[in-house]
Amino acid sequence: MTKSAADVSVRPPRRRRSTYTLAPLVLIAANVVLFALFFVWPAVIGLVYSFTNYTGVGAFQFIGLDNYQNLFGDSTFYDALFRTLLYTVLVVPLNFVLSLFIANLVVSKQAKGASVARVVFFVPWLISPIVVGVLWRWLFGENFGLINYVIEKLGGAAVPWQSNADLSLGVVVMAGAWWGTAFSMLLFIAAIKNVPTSYYEAASLDGAGPWRQFVSITLPSIAPTSFIVILLNTINAMKEYPLFVSLNNGGPGTSNNLLVQYIYQTGFNRGQIGYASAASFVLMLILMAVAIIQLIVNRRVENR
Amino acid sequence: MTTTDTPRPVDADSARTVSKKRPRKGNSGELRRAVPATTLLWILAALYGLPVLWFVLSSFKPAGDLFSLPLTVLPHDPTLSGYKAAWDSANFSQYFINTAIVCVITTILTVGVSCCTGYALAKYNNRWLKFFFICILATTMLPSEVMLAPEFLVVRDLGLYNSFGGIILPAVLTATGCFMFRQFFLTVPDELVEAARIDGARELSIFMRIMVPISRPIMLTLAILSFQWRWNDYIWPLLMLNDPNKFTVQIGIQSLVGAQNINWSVLLGGSVISMIPLILIFLVFQRYVMSADINAGLKD
Numbered sequence: 001m002t003k004s005a006a007d008v009s010v011r012p013p014r015r016r017r018s019t020y021t022l023a024p025l026v027l028i029a030a031n032v033v034l035f036a037l038f039f040v041w042p043a044v045i046g047l048v049y050s051f052t053n054y055t056g057v058g059a060f061q062f063i064g065l066d067n068y069q070n071l072f073g074d075s076t077f078y079d080a081l082f083r084t085l086l087y088t089v090l091v092v093p094l095n096f097v098l099s100l101f102i103a104n105l106v107v108s109k110q111a112k113g114a115s116v117a118r119v120v121f122f123v124p125w126l127i128s129p130i131v132v133g134v135l136w137r138w139l140f141g142e143n144f145g146l147i148n149y150v151i152e153k154l155g156g157a158a159v160p161w162q163s164n165a166d167l168s169l170g171v172v173v174m175a176g177a178w179w180g181t182a183f184s185m186l187l188f189i190a191a192i193k194n195v196p197t198s199y200y201e202a203a204s205l206d207g208a209g210p211w212r213q214f215v216s217i218t219l220p221s222i223a224p225t226s227f228i229v230i231l232l233n234t235i236n237a238m239k240e241y242p243l244f245v246s247l248n249n250g251g252p253g254t255s256n257n258l259l260v261q262y263i264y265q266t267g268f269n270r271g272q273i274g275y276a277s278a279a280s281f282v283l284m285l286i287l288m289a290v291a292i293i294q295l296i297v298n299r300r301v302e303n304r
Numbered sequence: 305m306t307t308t309d310t311p312r313p314v315d316a317d318s319a320r321t322v323s324k325k326r327p328r329k330g331n332s333g334e335l336r337r338a339v340p341a342t343t344l345l346w347i348l349a350a351l352y353g354l355p356v357l358w359f360v361l362s363s364f365k366p367a368g369d370l371f372s373l374p375l376t377v378l379p380h381d382p383t384l385s386g387y388k389a390a391w392d393s394a395n396f397s398q399y400f401i402n403t404a405i406v407c408v409i410t411t412i413l414t415v416g417v418s419c420c421t422g423y424a425l426a427k428y429n430n431r432w433l434k435f436f437f438i439c440i441l442a443t444t445m446l447p448s449e450v451m452l453a454p455e456f457l458v459v460r461d462l463g464l465y466n467s468f469g470g471i472i473l474p475a476v477l478t479a480t481g482c483f484m485f486r487q488f489f490l491t492v493p494d495e496l497v498e499a500a501r502i503d504g505a506r507e508l509s510i511f512m513r514i515m516v517p518i519s520r521p522i523m524l525t526l527a528i529l530s531f532q533w534r535w536n537d538y539i540w541p542l543l544m545l546n547d548p549n550k551f552t553v554q555i556g557i558q559s560l561v562g563a564q565n566i567n568w569s570v571l572l573g574g575s576v577i578s579m580i581p582l583i584l585i586f587l588v589f590q591r592y593v594m595s596a597d598i599n600a601g602l603k604d
Contacts, residue, residue, distance in 0.1 A: 027421065027511065030421075034417070037458065037474075038477065042457070049457075105345045108341055110338045111338070113346070122593075128579075136355070146358055264539070276452070
C-alpha cells in the first residue's frame, strides 16, 4: 500500500505510449485552436480591457484600477451580486433535495410505474430556459395565471407573483429547480444503482429501516456525485440569465437583475466594455473558487 | 469490448427483471410499503407534469378563450390558430430553419472534435496532454457567459459577427464531450491498440478504423446533448446576430415575451412548437439519454 493507485495504473503504459507525439497532436489540434481562440484570447483581452475605458470601438486609455473601484462602489453591482448569490443559495439546495428524493423513489422497487414517472420528470429538462420562463409566467400571471385563479377560488387573495420582488424571485427559484431536477436526478440514479445491494441486504438483516439505510448507506456512497451535482448546479445558477429574462425580465424594475444581466447591460447596452470586463472578472473569480473545489473533488474521486 | 458495446440501460433492465423474479416473502408487507411510495412518486410526477400539461392545453385554446373566466382545463373548442399565427406571423419558419442548421452543424463538429480529443487524452500519455486536459477542465468552470464582452470582441475581430459561424465555432469545444469520450476510451483495453500496432497499423488509422466505430453509443449520447444545448442557447445568438433573418427560435420567442403587450396566443403556440424537436429526439433516443453514460465525464 505504499504506492498510490495512480502510480500503479500509470506506470506500465508509460514506457509504450510516450513515443507518440504526432498522432495525439493531430487529434487534439482542432480543440487546441478553438481553446486558444475562444478561451485564452478572450480571457487575456478581457483582463487587459478591464483596466481600460474601452467602449468597443476606437482608442482607449489605461485607467488602472478605476473600473474595479467603481464596481465596488456601485450599489447596482452589489444588488446584482447579492441577488445572484441569493438565487444560488435557494435553488441549489432545493434542486438537490428534490432530485435526490425523486431519484430514490424512481430506483426503489416499491414505487410502481417508475419508468413512466421518470419520463415525466424528464420532460422539463427538454424545454429551453426561455420557454420554461414563459411557461411559469403563464402559470403565475397575476391577473390571468392558473395559480392565482385557484387561490382566489379557494377564498384567498391574489398573490403579487410579478410585482413583489421576493415572490418573483421565488417563482424563478421554483422554475429553476423544476427544470434542473432531471439532470441531477439522472446523475443520482446512476450513483444509487452503483451502490452494492449487499450493503442494503446486510443492513436490513441487522434491522435498519429505510431512513437509516438511506442515511448510513446511500448518502455516504453517493457523496462524490452529490459534490458534483452541487458544484455543477452552483456554476449554472451563478450564470443564469435566460430564465430571468423571459420570466420577469429581471423585474419588477431592476430588482432581480443578476450578474450576467448586469454584465450584459453595462457591456452592450451602455457600451462600457472595460467596465463590463471588470465585472466579468469578479464573477470569474467567484466561479474559480467553486472550480477549485470541483478540481480537488475530481482528483480525489479519480485517485480512489 | 462486448460489454462496452451494449448500451447500459439494457443491463440495468435485465438486472431489474432478474431481481423481480427472485422469490419474495411477506407479500402483504410489500404492498403496505408499495402504496405510500407509489402515491408519493405519482404526486410528485403530477407536480412536475401539470405545468407542462396546462401550458400545452392552453395553447389549443382560441385567443379569445385564454383569459375568459372560469378557466377551464380542457379547451372548449380546440384550435390550432395560435400555432398557425405563430408560424406565419413571427417569421418562425425561418427561425426554425436557422436553428436547425446551427444545431446540426455544431453537433457534428462537437462530436467529431470531442471524439478525437477524448481518444488522445485517454490513450496517449504525454505531459502536455495532461496540461491540455486541465485546460479543458477550466472551460467548464468559466463558461462563455462569464466573458461575454471580450468573447464578443474576439468573434467580431475574426469577422464572424452576424454570421452562423460566430455561433457555431465558439460552441464546438465542450468539456463534457471530451470527458465523455475520454472516459469511454479509458474502458477500452490498451491491448486492442497494442495488437493493432503490432499488425502494423498506423496511429491515426487505429483511431479511425477501430476506435471511432466502437464509440458509437457515446457519439449518439453526446449528439443528443449537444443538440439540446444549442437548441436552447439564447444569450450568445442574441449577441451575435443582428439580422432578423438569422435569428434563432429562442430569440424569436423572447422577442414575443419582451413585447409591450404580450400576445399570449401566439406566444403559447410558438413555445410549444419550439419544444417539439427536442421531445421527438428524446422519445426516439430515450435510452441513450437515460443511460448512465451521460455522466461518464462528470462522475467517477
